[in-house]
Amino acid sequence: MPEGDTIRRLAERISGRFLGQRVAQSFARDPRITHLDLVGSTLTDVDAVGKWWLLRFDDGRTVYGHLRMDGRFDLGRRSKAPEWQRRLELEMENGWITAIDMPNIGVVATAKEESIVGHLGPDLCSTEIPDIALIADRLRSNGDRPLAGALLDQRNVAGFGNVYAVEVPFIAGVSPHQPVDSIDDLEALVAAGSALIRTNMGRSHRNTTGRRLHTTNMWIYGRQRRPCPWCSTTLVGGAEREMPWGRVSVWCPTCQAIEPTRAVDPARIERALILHPARKLWPIEQPTT
Template sequence: MPEGDTVRRTADRLNQGLAGRELTRSDLRWPTLGDVDLVGRTVLEVDAHGKQILTRIAAGQGSARIPSASAQPLTLRTHLRMDGSWNLYRTGSKPWPPGTQASVRAAMANAEWTAVGVWLGMMDLVPTSAESTLIGHLGPDILAADFADPAADFGVTLALERIQQTPHETIGAALLEQRNLAGIGTFYMAEALFLKGISPWLPVSQVPDVAAVVERARILLASNVVRAVQTTTGNSRPGQQQWVHARSGKPCRRCGTTIRVAGIVVGDPNRINAAPITRTGFYCPSCQPGPTPTDDGKPQRPLGSAPKTNVAGKPAQYRRR
C-alpha cells in the first residue's frame, strides 16, 4: 500500500495542476457519488493527511448531491489503498492510456490539466466543515510541516502520547496504528526499526527512545517525498533500495544474517472498533535482537523464489504434460 511519502507526492502534484483553477469536468464514478457535478467550482487546494488525499473545493452552484451543501466548500477524500493512483495529463493532449477506462474512478479537469484517479480504494465527498468525520480519528500527519515541533498542538508530542498509552503493544504495531500517527506503513516501519536496531515485537514500554524511532521514520519518509525512486539505503538501483523490507531469505546488508519475515498483530483489543489484523514485519535477527513471538523459525526463501505450482499445488516440474 502506498505510504505517506507517495501520498504526499501525489497530493503535491495534483495541487500544482488543480489548485486555483475552475473545474470544466467532474466525473466521480463511485456508487454514492455518481450524480455529483462539481463543474464551475474552483479547487482551493489538494492536501494529504497520512494516507488520505483531500481535495478541497470552493463553494458554488454545482449540483452536488449533499444536503445543504450546494453553497458550501466541499472536501473530496480519496484513498489509494493497494492499487490506486492519480495521474495528471494536459487537458486534450492525449487520450488516457489504453485499457484504463474500466479502472477510472474519478476525473476532474480544468482548461490546462486533467486529473484521473484509477483503482481508488475509497472516495467520499463532504462539506469541508465536516472533514473531521472522515479523518478526525487519525493521529498527526508525520509529514505535516509542523509535526516535529514539540509545541505543535497536533504534532509529535501528541503522537508520542498516543503511542505510550498502550505500553504493552509492540512498537511495530504502534507505528502502523494510524490513530497514533498517520502515514507509516510496513515499509517505513521495518526500515526505521532496523536502522534503530529494535525488534518490531518489542513492547513500547521497553523501547529506550520512542521519539528517536518516530524521528527516524519521519526523516525517511520526508527524504522520499522528493525522490523518483523510494530508497532508505541511499542507493536507488533495483534490489538495493531497502535494508530489510521484502528481503526475507536474503543476507542482511550489515551483518550477513538471513533477513526474516513474520506477522505483526495491529489493533488493540481494548479499543473500540479495533479488530486486530496481521501485517508483515521484516527484520534482521542479529541487528534487531529481541522477542519474535510470531516467527516459527523455519527456513525462509527469498520472496518470489518458491517453485511454481499448478492448481493442485504440485511443483511445476511434476505437471502432467
C-alpha cells in the first residue's frame, strides 16, 4: 500500500501538469460517482492528506480517493487500460487524468472534506511541519499497544505505512512489539520518522539508509533471516496473520529486544541517518510558535 510520501509526490505530479486547467471531457464509471460530471470545471488544487488524494474544483466539489493496494493514476495520454478499470477519466487541456482500479473513490463538497479526512491524525507530509510532541502524545494514548500498530494507525499520525513501521523502530533501536507507553523519548523516534518520510516525499525513490544499494535501499525491510546490519544477529519476522497489527514485519531480536521500559537511542538514530539527507531535519525540525 502506498505511503504518505508516495501520495504527496503523486499530488505534486498532478498539480504540476494540470493545475488551473478546465475539464473538457468527464467519464465516471465507478458506481459511487456515476452522477459526476466535471465538464467545464477548473482544477484549482491538488492535495494529499495522509494516504488520501484530493482533487479540488472551482465548482466547490472535491474528488477524493485512496489507492490501497491496486489503485493508480495514468497521467498524460489517454489510458490504454480496459475501460472497466478506468473508474474516472478527465480530459484536461494538457492530457488526461485517469484513475485506474481505485478501490476508494468519491465526491464531496469541498467545504465538507472533514467528513472524509477529519478522523486522521497529524499529516507527516503536509506543507506544514508536523508537531512532534503532539504526535508522540497521541501515540502514548494507545497504552500497551505495540509500537508498529500505533504507528500504522492513521488516527494517531497520517502517512506512515509498513515500510516505516519496520524501519523507524529499527533505526531507533526499539522493538515493533514494544508497548508504546513503555518507550522513553518517543519524540526522538517520531522526529526520525518524520525526517525520513518528509525527505523521501521530495525524492524519486524511498530510501531509509542514505545508501544506493543494488539489493535494497532499506535497513531491514524485506530482509528476514538475513544478518542484522547493526550487530549481525539473524533478523526475525512474521507474516501478516502472525502480527497483532496485521502486516508483515521484521526486527532484530538483539538490537530491538523488548524490555519493561525501552529508551530510544538518539546516538543510534544519528548514526543511521549520517548518510541520509534526512539528517538535516532531525532533530531540529519543529513547528514554529
